[in-house]
Amino acid sequence: MEETAVAIRDSAKENAPVDTGALRASIHVATPERSDYGLAVVEAMALGGARRFGPQYDSEIWGPRIAPEEPVRGSDQHAIAKVVTPLNYAGFIEHGYFNVRANRYVAGRPFMQDAADQHRGMLDKVLAQKVARIK
Numbered sequence: 001m002e003e004t005a006v007a008i009r010d011s012a013k014e015n016a017p018v019d020t021g022a023l024r025a026s027i028h029v030a031t032p033e034r035s036d037y038g039l040a041v042v043e044a045m046a047l048g049g050a051r052r053f054g055p056q057y058d059s060e061i062w063g064p065r066i067a068p069e070e071p072v073r074g075s076d077q078h079a080i081a082k083v084v085t086p087l088n089y090a091g092f093i094e095h096g097y098f099n100v101r102a103n104r105y106v107a108g109r110p111f112m113q114d115a116a117d118q119h120r121g122m123l124d125k126v127l128a129q130k131v132a133r134i135k
Helices: 002-015 022-026 037-049 090-095 112-118 122-134
Strands: 028-030 082-084 096-099 104-107
Touching (some): 002 028, 002 112, 002 122, 022 037, 082 112, 090 096
Antiparallel strands (some): 096 104
C-alpha cells in the first residue's frame, strides 16, 4: 500500500499547479505506522502556506488524521495509506469553484485524481509480486 501511495504522491506533486509551491510541497503520504506530514507542513509553510491550512490542522500536535479502518477479514492486519494535502484550497483547485467576484466558474485542475488514475493497476501488480515471492 505504501509503495503505491508514494508513487501516487510523487505523480500528484508533478501534476499540481504551482503558484508559490506550497500546494505541491504539502502533498504527503500517511499510514498508521509513519507519515511525512510534518516535513510537508514545514515545507508548505515556508513557501507561503502558513495561513492556508484547514481548521482541523490548527492544533499544537501535528500528525495525520487517519480514521480507523476495518481489519482485513480473519486478520488483525490493516492495509491503509492516504495521499493527502492539508491546504484548505486544494479541493477548489482539484474540483473547480465559482469565483463570485469575477462571476464565473473556474474549472478544476485535477492533480490528485489524475495521479490516482495513473497508478490504478500498480497496487494489484505489487501485491501479485509479493504473493509470488511467498509461494
